[in-house]
Amino acid sequence: MLGGLFPLSTAEQKAKCGSRVRGFAVQGAQSALYLIDKINKDPNILPNLTLGYAILNDCGRGKVALTRTTRLTPVMGCVRTSCSGGLVPRPFYDVAAVIGPHSSANAILVSSLLSAHGVPQVSYTASSDSLSDKTKYDYFSRVVPPDKYQTEAMIELVDFYGWSYISTLHTEGNYGSTAIRNVKKNAKQRGICIAYAKEVTRDSTEEDFDEIVRALRFFGKARAVVLFLNTFHVTRLLAAITRKNAVGEFIWIGSEAFTRGAFTGLEPAALGAFSMEIPSARVPGFEVMDSVKSIALGLHALISDHCPDHNGSRSVLKLCVNGPRLLRYIRNVSFDGYSAKTIALDDNGDLIGGYVIKQVRLADNGEYTHDVIGKWNRLSVGVELELAQIQWHARTISDNSSAIPESVCAKPCAVGEYYIQRELKCCWDCRRCRSNERLNDDTTGCFECDLLTWPDDVNYTTCVRIQPTYMRWDDPIGIGLAVLGSAGVVSMLLVTSLFLKHRNRKVIKGSSRELSSVIIIGLLIAYVTAVAFIYEPNIWSCYLNFFGFNISIAAIFAPLFIKTNRVYRIFAAAERCQVRVKLINTASQIVFAILAVLLQVGISMGTAIFYPPKDRLNTPVVTEKYVELQCDLQLEALLIPLSFNILLLLLCAVFGFLTRQLPDNFNESWYIFISVVTTIFIWIAFLPTYLVAFYAYHKAALLSLALVLNASVTLLCLFVPKLYAVYWIDEKNIKVSNFGDNIEQEMSQNSTVTATNISVISD
Template sequence: IPQISYASTSIDLSDKGRFEYFSRVVPPDTYQAQAMVDIAKELSWNYVNTIAEAGTYGEKGIEAFKEAAVKSGVCWAKSKIIPRNAEDKDYEDIIHDLLDSTNSAKVGVMFANEDNSRRFIKALVRLNRTQELTLVASDSWGAKIHPVYGQEAAAVGTITILSKRKDIEEFDDYFLNLTLNNNRRNPWFPEFWEATFNCSVHGKGPLKKCTGNESLRSVVGYKQEGLVQFVIDSVFALAHAVHDMLSAHCPNGFERCPYLRRLTGEEFLSYIRNVSFEGIGGDDVMFNANGDGQGRYDIYQYQRTAEGKFAYTRVGEWTDSQPCKFGESRRRSSQCCWMCVPCKDDEYLKNEETCEPCDAQSKPNSNRTGCTRLPVIYIEPGSLWFLLPAAFCTFGMILTTFVLVIFIRYNRTPVIMASGRELCYLLLLGIFLSYTTAFVILIRPSPVLCAIRRLGLGVSLCFIYAALLTKTNRIYRIFNVGIKAMVKRPSYTSPRSQILICSCLVSVQGVGGLTWLGFEKPDTEYRFHQKDFLALECRASQVATLISLFYNMFLIVLCTVYAFKTRKIPQNFNEAKYIAFTMYSTCIVWSAFITIYFGANHDFRIEATSLCMCVGISATVSLFCLFAPKVYIVIFQPHKNVRQATSSSLPSTTGKTTRTYYGGSSGLTYPAQNGSALRQCEEAGSLRAGECTDNRVEVVNAFSDSLEDLSCDEGMEIPEPPPLPPLLPPPPPPEEQEESQDQFG
């Protein structure tokens, strides 16, 4: 439970390992120990004695004094401890030892309570040695009358210190107007009233009954207790902490605030330690990291006045405010007291009391007196961050160009014709643009390059995955049509339709990219990198970049789904397997990219390089998986890149084939279920043989027309069916068949 003290000054209470939740509006005794050292230095007392009472207050106080004295060059001759329950002889022995003829130190620094201080003065009087020792006493003596009462002359010249305080007039007005009738809430007030006016509230006993008309203003010798200011400040500190906490977490009032139910002492302590307000005495109230108040002391000397009276005279004051270090500003709480507050990381010291932030492209210099321009960095062309991705993308561009040359050179060969040339060229365009865009990501950003990067990144990838989606969708629709649909070629499978579908898919990404450019103008920006550099980057958030790639991710998912569905098509048409492997690999690459990109801790080099490599690897996967088998056949197995004159088996959607012999012709294969339907037709005898034959031809020809558009792992075209009986219509001339294959292949 957090606590705020108004009087506890023990040094031990600054130990947060033991007293974590303790705070106080008064300074610890370490401050007054330092004040005593500074007084000794100011008066050139470089050799002193120390006197402490046994216990935490005295011994810890003198220990703190000695630590500060060592740093300031003040030495001590003898150190004496007043024992607990000391007798008069104990005080006299201490004085004899301190004032020994061999001891030249005639100043005694005393940490003792007022009773021990009074008895020490009495011993000096008894020994008649009051003029031989000058005392510097702690705040326990302060400006109290009790230590000097009846022995005022002996105490003349004593220097004491006391926490800086002020009489609060408002408290006097409040307190002196209290009566038994208007202060019933305080259970101890009647007891105080009886002691003050020597009467009985209830009229019992020998004392007269209190009338209630007594007035505190009539009391002679009333003086406000010196701790009143600190009591009020501690209450206000708690109130400010509660107010700040409720303002932050309970804007609608604390009656229905769920935060209060789970509030911990640690959380509430943070609000106490962060309060700062003007106290009742006019000084700022705040806490340091240990929860201690500011060190402010008045310095008194007990003197005889010109009128012959004795009184404590204020001769100075001490504050704990030392000259601030470089990069620290003064936070004043009074004319002579301040706290040193470090400037923020991006601020310099404009003057002693003001920290000023540097602009977005500067940082404070080494001594925080001004700002220096931050060096601008980007991915240098000679660095490994640039060379490795650039070499990878250059190699990819060369391979892409090589594949394109092969396709153009062997454009009319069966393997190239059967691969769906139009979509392949779009794929190669997307792959080449992907490598090019990866280069743009690495080059020093400019508004134009940032626009190209935004638009090119999405469009280049979209060319690849839109073409793949069109391919896989086409394969899926051809191999998954029903029996009745086999009579007719599936719609939108011609080359022209495929290009149109692919173009529409790409246009969606293009329109989205242009819209993004319209809403957020492409430009560069500077971002802090390791606090010492400015990274030059394109102005686009990570989220916006991922949103621009979302459409491509959607296409990737669809491609993967279709590739999975067509994974079991017949062996001669297994380009879908290569597409499936491409999509699985792409999903893995992009999953790894997202992890690296968001885990880069805003390192622009990792972000740019990972994005570049991800785009390049995705393009490379597509290039090798989809084009390497075809290029290999064209270059190293040219005997397979010719039109086959013999017939071969056609696959079925179930992976089985049915060979039919009719009218002396053999070798024609068609789907098993369709063959079964034809056999049922023939066995039922409900149709003439010619009708069954016509039906069979229509089914097989339609299925063959659809399949001849697909590529196969050996680059072979679909064989032409053998001649059928004369009652079937003759097949088209060979030149028309070649033209058809070129159009739909």
């Protein structure tokens, strides 16, 4: 005999059953009776035996279910008869196993009693995870998966879409609280965070549901909401969503209670919602039939193995069939169930099965449907979805560039950003490192790169050396200076060749060829050094630039100073009627010029000893990706040699000014004065600019440009006019005066010399 517990009617107060019939329970009971009758007629199952039954109404109440169960177990005790008042043993149904009850809460109460008496129990709907605890409910089995697998399927669906930030709502009681514990456990294992969790009670009002909607909106990034609500609460939630104009803002992932009946009339609010469902329910009562058949097949296998020759003997069968033995056989059955799935139980008596995944969709004809779009099985990995069939509410994806809605607290940080963790693991803020910082290994902070290095452009996790910058041949400034310097070198070579060719012409002889040669050498050094500044800085080029810069200026202006000084002394002596002026011959002038240049060489060498120029890498601004390869020239190393050159320049200017009004045949002094004054203006502009220049690249360019300008001014003022006179002015019309080797002879022969009668051309 089989026992059955069904909520055939509603319950009334004081644990009494009412008169209102529950249709689904009656259908379940009728399904059990139908299958029992079918088994009794089947010669292949329990042949020569008739399976009996005892169907009891528990009204869906725990106390009633527990009371009814006492009639299915041999409880010791007596009852008083109404006729004689005597005591007789309490009657009970001697059942081999029990199917039901319907709810998990009642199954927990009943299972404790049945387990105590060793009566196997197979439930058709009770899915609470608590019933998997075999230390308490060791005789309990079921043909539905426990809730823990449903929660696992729901979280795998969440994980499939990468939703790492969700909310949960659950009904009070064992069903909801146990399920939500499993949701949190599975979510934690997969790195999914719970933004908001709320328990809904049976007394929750519309205001309570409105507050739930406000809370869900407050955690609006958690668009995916896992629902373990009963059907009544699902309906009230969707109604609140509609009232608050929050339709389409959330993605519902419901349990098996999210049925078509729960959202009838509220379809727009449910559009896009997912729900889990045991793959059956084409006809109510199929699970009941599977429960009956699992017990029947277990009995058949037990009797076939242990008492095949029973011959219908009740006493033999009673000894053969016992609870522990039947339990093992029930959990070992496997058959194609009426619910269109394979019925097979694991060691805990839980169904080895899965769920179909349904979604509320809008059909082409405008009708709302609740269609199967995927499945989940506990023996497989992940969910299987028909992606092409899935629909999303337009409002759910309106702010997302992809076709899949998001439910994340924070998006991954961009390359070069680090994470600032907030309270929840799934939530963080992103901050960008400073330009010269790299990410640490776990991207939770930044480390400053060493000088001369910069974060890599790919992952910003390592520091790489910065390619140094210096003036190059292919830079616009480098090209310009190279052209100017090269043109200057070519010009000086041309001038030198022309001076040699016409060295015996009056205008050339009158310009003191020897001092002019020193000036030409200085100009060549200046132009060559200007070009040398473009080379990649190294120890040799740094020394070359340092000495070339200082010596070239000295070689240009030392002879000019000697020239102007000689002219001034001669005319000053003439005005005093002085016959002999010392040290005005060519040899003396050359010696003085060379000594002045050598003095600059000595000053430069001494400066280089104390402030040696050297090449080095420099980062002017640590937060800029810029490294200079430069000749490190300290300010003292620039100013000390430059002071001597400026002194020469000023002396040239002074004597040039004093001799500016000489007769026409001494007009070279005027050109020298113009050259020197122009050079002074160049240096007035150059020095402040150089001192305030921030980048070494610009400083090198300024030094090079200063040399080019100085040399070019001297070339234009002193040499170009002479070459013009050589080619375009008749030599007979040229009056040239020079103070050469024979000037002292001239002055010794004439005791009175004036500025108007000194006009001697030396050989």
